[in-house]
Amino acid sequence: MRPAASGGVSAPALIDQFLATSKTLAGQPIWREGNGNGDKRISWPILVGTSVSEATLGITAYPNRLPSQFTITLNHRACIWRLDFIPPQESHPNPLDRGVLLGGYRIYGPHYHAWADNRHLATAASLPKELLCARSLPRQITRWEQAFRWFCDQVGIALEPSQVIELPPREGLF
Helix, strand or coil, X not given: CCCCCCCCCCHHHHHHHHHHCCEEECCCCCCEECCCCCCEEEEEEEEECCEEEEEEEEEEECCCCCCCCEEEEEXXXXXXXXXXXXXXXXXXXXXXXXXXXXXXXXXXCCEEECHHHHHHHCCCCCCCCCCCCCEECCCCCCCHHHHHHHHHXXXXXXXXXXXXXXXXXXXXXX
């Protein structure tokens, strides 16, 4: 990512400013077919003030997987924040030089990739291509609605009650 009309402001500083700004979601989303592996996706525009920003909230759900699995992303040209709600036996490896700071070298189950933990991967002119550093999601978050509300709170998105949407229903018998 190149700084947009930055006047010398670095890419990480632009993201810091964006995250510090109050945001809302524009309208009501519609679930769409994903990549053909049974996933459903949403790309939800984000408002800053009354203007639609270039940022989006992305949601990918896997309605036919048990237990429930989904990913929530905040995207501003690249993914800058992500929550992965995965089964407890699945894991994410953290970089060896960061494991102790992040709660472990391997994080099992639901976890999140915060901008603050991955900011060091950016350069003045570009954002990281991948968010390598993750932390465990707080243990009290066990369901979609809790995770969605928590994520939006963490990234500064104010939700209307009607915007707390349901995950798409399971399709088929298997």
